[in-house]
Amino acid sequence: MIEIDGSTGEGGGQILRTSLALSMCTGQPFTLTRIRAGRSKPGLMRQHLTCVMAAAEVSGAEVQGAALNSQSLTFVPGKPRAGDYSFSVGTAGSCTLVLQTVWPALLFAEGPSRLLLKGGTHNPMAPPFHFLARSYVPLMRRLGADSELSLRRLGFYPAGGGEIVATISSANDTLHPFDLIDRGAAQDAYAECFAPALPSTIARRELDALGALLGWQGDQLRVGAARQHEGPGNALLATLAFEHLTEVFTQFGEKGLNAEKVAGDLALEVSTYQASTAALGEHLADQWALPLALAVWKRQRAASYTCTALTAHAKTNFEMIARFLPVRFSSTQIDSGWLVKLEPN
The missing domain is CATH 3.30.360.20 (RNA 3'-terminal phosphate cyclase, insert domain)
Incomplete structure (x- = not known):
């Protein structure tokens, strides 16, 4: 059982989402305490609870503490299962964050999955749909993880009501890490x-x-x-x-x-x-770390990327990933930003 303090580093919901994703990918259970201790309203809010319940459904997990405002959670995953899923935040909370929680695990399911996600599609402090469709999905395909996204309805705060459809193919045998050092022309x-x-x-x-x-x-x-x-x-x-x-x-x-x-x-x-020549912006540098780490782990081959900045959010994410996967992150400041290297332990 991996024990995690939710007040670590940046202290936000990313600790929960990364823990859920990698618990499902690796089969390792975890206990998370002091959930979102770094926020003005600590504990599980609606979108975080939806992430927990979505992860539980995808992996057949046993869960304790899955309730609104809960500040502790125990998650014991089963094997990720392909299928047709529908997850609704029920508010304007971000459905893209729910998607990113279960996306890595469905890469290791035994077939393709289709997801209908309802909630906010364009939220502050969350990856908007167009970021995922244009920035994230093409990189996932290069990684060997074929996926498709379509936007049915826009969803903004406070109304929500947005809808995204995601199709995720199994990539257990196709993941391959690659370096992303420059943008190209x-x-x-x-x-x-x-x-x-x-x-x-x-x-x-x-x-x-x-x-x-x-x-x-x-x-x-x-x-x-x-x-x-x-x-x-x-x-x-x-x-x-x-x-x-x-x-x-x-x-x-x-x-x-x-x-x-x-x-x-x-x-x-x-x-x-x-003004920089580094490949990834600060948000994509954070988002890219988890899928690349999975590929490094699976293929036991190092990979690296450059980015314009390393945020506290990204550094916390690196720490959480290393709790579940036998990989190590190193970062070196360069003229145009940072060089991040991932290596298998």
């Missing part, structure tokens, strides 16, 4: 604004302000295609496509935050990434 750069149920002028102002700051114009500034949705929302996205990867950056509008501020914050994020 630039191929495309564009911005989109999704602003359902809001005046069209909001999207136009954000795009025009972003274009002025980044020097983008014309077809590079796009109003997001209308989709079904459950209420108002506002997400401004910038997509940078390169030969070896695609990065997606997102800022969210909210009441009292003007369009120029949203655009300015996104322009700063994009400019910071463009």
Whole structure:
């Protein structure tokens, strides 16, 4: 039984999600205490509880402490099972985080799986759908883990109601680690604004302000295609496509935050990434660590990547991964950011 203190490092929900994912992948049970101790509202909130219940259903786990606001949890997994699943957060909580909790385990199931996920699709502090579809999925395919995502409905806070369909193929025999050191040649750069149920002028102002700051114009500034949705929302996205990867950056509008501020914050994020030559932005550097570590473990072969920054969130994730997998992380500061190496123990 692996014993984990949820107040470690960054102290947020990533500790829970990484523990659930790798417990299912490796068959190792764990006990987690002081869950989300680093947050203003500690314990399991609705989206975290949905992650627990989804993991339990996928792996036939025995669980103790799976209740709202619970600050301790014991999870004893069974073998991950392929199938058709439906998971609903029931609020605007992020359904993409639920997806990322069960995604690694379903790679080791004995067949393909289809998931319908309901909740928030574009949330602050969570990977938006477009980030997963454009940045994460292509890298997973290169890793040997074929997956497909489709967006049925947009879901923003506070209404939620978004829907994502994910198809995940078994990759137990196909995972292979690879190095991701440089971006390759630039191929495309564009911005989109999704602003359902809001005046069209909001999207136009954000795009025009972003274009002025980044020097983008014309077809590079796009109003997001209308989709079904459950209420108002506002997400401004910038997509940078390169030969070896695609990065997606997102800022969210909210009441009292003007369009120029949203655009300015996104322009700063994009400019910071463009000022470096490292491959991954700080969020993708965090998200990429777990699937790459699984491939390193399975194939007993080292891999590395470069990134613009290493956040406290990423460093905590590295620590949690090493609790479950016999791999070690090392990081070295380089001129353009950081070089992260993963090696089998």
